[in-house]
Amino acid sequence: MSAATVNLVVAMGCEAAPLLRGLALKSLPVEGGFRAWCDDARETFLLQAGIGRVNAAAGVVTLQALSGHPACSAWLNVGIAGHAEEEVGRVLVAESVHEEAGGRVRYPALPAGLALGTAPLLTVDRPSSEYRPGFLHDMEGAAFMATALRYSSTELVHCLKVVSDNRAQPLSTAGLSKTRVESLLELAVEDVVSMVAELRVPAEQRASRLAPPAEWQKLSEEYACSVTQAALLRRLLQRWNALFPGRELPEVKQPASARGTAAGELLRQLEAGLDEMWQRDGQ
Amino acid sequence: MIETIYIESDLLEHPRARSVMKRLPRARVVSCDHYGEVFNPHAQDFRLQKENPSLLIARKRGRMVLPVPPGSGIGAEQDFYFSHLLNCPYDCRYCFLQGSYNSAGLVLFINYEDFMTAVDERIGELGDGERACFFSGYDGDSLALDAVTGFAGEFLSFFEQRPRAWLELRTRSVNTAALLAREPIDNCVVAFSLSPPAVADRLDIGAPPVRSRLKAMAGLARAGWKLGARLDPLLFHDGWERGYKQLIDDLFACVPTSSLHSLSLGPLRFPPKVLEKMRRLHPTDPLLAAPTEEWLGVRVTPRDIHEQMQRLCVECLPASLDKSRVFCWPANEGLARGEQSRLAV
């Protein structure tokens, strides 16, 4: 399983179709009623969540599990959106995401060198022909973002929307046909592919920073560390590796089998060993 | 290059905000109600943001001027700081700001007049004969963004009229244009943070090289400005003896002692939680991984090592420099003990 994945969430199958082709994704077994796809390297995932906030949130949770709870994931919500003034077919990235229901606003930290235009995104519960001037309108973005931020950080969670309707070309009561949605999404494929590539770089940087030292898992299990002790151990091992790269850990004179106080003693001896080595060699 | 400006929506028409935005014509502008909506959320990655920081234009509310943490004075009876800027475009590896905020966004508080009112209030509270020093580079570099903020020009004109108040501009930048464009004022200390080039080149990421800072100091000295040299933090590294000796020689080759208002020395120091957060942000960094000791509630370079470095630096200072201009952190500790009770000019 990759340490960093890029996870895409769409609402409808007709939004997914052009992206599956563009990103060369293959079908995964249905999970929790959701259809999902990934690439051969299992580094890019896409899930079709269904329309609306509840589905978007559930889709993110499912995709986090499906992608193997990576150390770090970047998230991209792709879909159609209305906009009062923007031309139909224009591809825009959300610069702020507003939830109509709760009033909460989130501000994604936009990627460096983003060539696409940006606009605020308003997530509403019902399709409407009322447009708030200047805003994109969708039905998922705010819930997607709120949920994805539980697993990632604001630089790595974004919404990319293709304008599907505006005041001059409003939605008909029948909505848009699947073919029409598919052809609109077709216009965004290139942008999605490059955004996926761009997001992967910081996601990998973050994943490598968050990765625990190699010895951590084994030692924390051997010494039955509590959650707090495991966190301290991780930090100590990182410091050791930073100060003395490639050097063996100091010998710990505490048998791993002596449970209970063993973890505390391990931490004490490691810290003392680190201080001693630094005084001797590290300065 | 700043690509995104977030601005509190009621400041969109503020003349200072407009002039900042005019200086960054290519940046996209995103409005928000309060900068904290962008700056404060937890799910942010300081390291990732540091590669592409945005600018947040905001109004500072609440307490505008605060007392400095004890032990950081440079000779005035009272010491305060105010922060028109949170965060910094540079990325010094040991900068405590990265452990202090969730976001690397540069917050510019543009209600300068409210800072000035608060400074006047503090001046009004001074006792007879007392003077106060106002530090402006506590939560960011005073001059690094000056070309965008116009901070120095506005505050120099303000402080010029208030002789009982000192302004310290603290910087690792060489942005001295606003200072050189005007007559020097008596109650401003332009303080440059310095480390030996071998270590600064590695750790003062994005900041101008030390030799450029020394050159900027020389230019200011020639123009009549009072200078500060801040060997704070003293950075322990391979060859520190040679490095600091050479740095001090180079400093005094550029700056006559008569231009030096103050020289201060202090250990690398962090509040414990800040250090923990910085270690998480830089898990492979040996400087931050090195052992520390607790001293006055903060984590510091082991004291025996720090004291060796401090002693060497003080020994290297020229005899012509009045030692009462040398300040060691914490006040009344170390080699300049007891010599800090007055402004040294």
Ligand code: SF4
């Ligand atoms: S110049 Fe100062 S404020 Fe800026 S990064 Fe360096 S230490 Fe921090």
